Amino acid sequence: MSEIAIRCEGLSKRYRIGQREARYKALRDTLTDVLAAPVRKARKVFAGNSSAQNFNGQESIWALRDVSFEVKRGEVVGLIGHNGAGKSTLLKILSRITKPTEGFAEIHGRVGSLLEVGTGFHPELTGRENVYLNGSILGMRKSEIERKFDEIVAFAEVEEFIDTPVKRYSTGMYARLAFAVAAHLEPEILVIDEVLAVGDAAFQKKCLGKMNDVASAGRTVLFVSHNMQAIQSLCRNTLLIKSGKVEAFGNSKSVVVRYLAGIAEMGSEVRWPEESAPGNQEIKLTALRVYTDNAAEGIYSSSEELNVEMKFTARSKHSGLCIGFDVVNSEGVVVARSYQTDLPPEQWPEIRLGENKWCCTIPRGLLNAGLYYVSPRIGVHNMYWIVNADPTIRFEVILDHGVSPFWNTLNAASRPGVIAPIFKWAS
């Protein structure tokens, strides 16, 4: 029995430009639209920023170029990289949806792939019917689905509605049921795209728990995520892909650090043109920046208040909208998350139709020295993410809010600890 589960050798994939853009938009259900939004967004970014070359008289791009790596049996490997770096293409090749242009991949074991949750869900069918349909699409046998049916329904917490057509489900219920089916797949090799970005926080936690079970049950998993903490806690090794090539492969922590540090082109401000702005029909993020009242761009001192400015356009005033961001440090740890809804409701800034410009203030004397990233997040409370992005802007903090001669140890620019607040002392 071979010890290797996946072996890729010189794997390359060339696309003709325009090939990946759907030429005819199919009539889709709004629910599934929400789930597919990140995928489509990735495609768009992809087509925009990759180098083009000639291919049979047509413009073409290499989505993957000479990718080689090995995954051992039972290993859980993370896969990270920017939108459009080629992660999805790699997963598609490994799950046999598309063929490579060059190179080959050897796979030892049955592969189950989850590139999307709820593939094939039909809004007219009931929850029960969709579990069977989706299960068989994902490659489960009918007997297997029957055996796991109760467990799936319990996991999704939709017992009462199991015989209701899923078009009457809330987005959250729909996403939970879809994930529950997927979570009960039991192949030897599991290939997972960013599927944890559904449901509320409690459900996400449950999903991560399930992933942990999967990982500890001896399955081989290849796992794409924007959640650097999940990557580090679930995967020992991580593969970093940049512009279709393997940039790094090894210990998760060091690869994550490298990924975050390597975002060199990243500034402390970003603006999106209308057509590629993250978001959906209801709300689109148009700009994000970090600034202080007086400082060189991108480097701020910890003794000043730090402002995070978010500009967005709203087409509706959805009452459940949570708009905010994560502050992530250079090790991928989420230092803090903030939403406008953290305040008492009467103090929430008002969402206006059209342009909005909000500003969030991070207090002085809180952050430690180091590099930080801001990942914008917009979601509907307890339902689903609209924007759940990678680290998007970067800034550096210099630690200078110490008020004591003993504050800094010798030669150290930072203090131990993720954050560096000054607590009160008394006797």
Added chain:
Amino acid sequence: MKVIEREAASETGRLELPKVIPSLTIRPVSGWSPLGLKELWEYRELLYFLTWRDIKVRYKQTALGVAWAVIQPLFMMLVFSLFFGRLAKVPSDNIPYPVFVFCALLPWQLFAHALTESSNSLVSNERLITKVYFPRLVIPLSAVLAGLVDFAIAFLVLIAMMFFYGITPHLAVLTLPLFILLAVLTALGVGLWLSALNVQYRDVRYTLTFLTQFWLFATPVAYPSSLIPEKWRALYGLNPMAGVVEGFRWALLGRTEPPAPMLIVSSAVTLLVLVGGLYYFKRMEESFADIV
């Protein structure tokens, strides 16, 4: 509660490694490849579920539901009987015109439906194709099979009509499944070509209506093939649906000659279109996910 749930999950979640681990090499494709019918067989449950989905969904949101399976051929029969039977006095081989035309409309509708549905099937299942692996052949196949339910329902009406006109079938009726099979295979054969073309050129969708209308008049549905001179009749079988429709009339109503030469030609054409379609589909299959 939580604890129990977790225990149950990890118990079923434990991996039992099979004795033989299937291995697979993913390589670039070049040229013609084998059809992979063995793999198709392994995915028969998926075929069953997709067919079942198509059948369920078709009538879920319609007010009249399953009645549509009957209404369509029934109204066509009435219109045809009025204009061709009564007014134009089209001969009908000494069979009451309504039965004569309804008996032909059934396989025709089965064919036309299956053809349209299978031709559009890949495009309408785009999400599945770009997100999950399975033999793509399952999709047009399930679209064709789903049409059989409509056919079965409408068939009950035909039995009632035959009873009304006092027509009793004889032994030839036992060959009926063969003609149904021929209709289905013809639809599948043409559907395979068109569905694969449809992925690349959406023009197919627009030509389909035109194609089925044209094909209807090229098929002896409203008129008997006995209108065609004897020496050309075998050639008429180049339209496989001509063979199917005349076969149906012969098997069920039993008042016409067995259309043997026509049938041989029809079967040969169907076989050719089907095998060609299978290979063409297989060849195009690899690019579906990239361009759909």
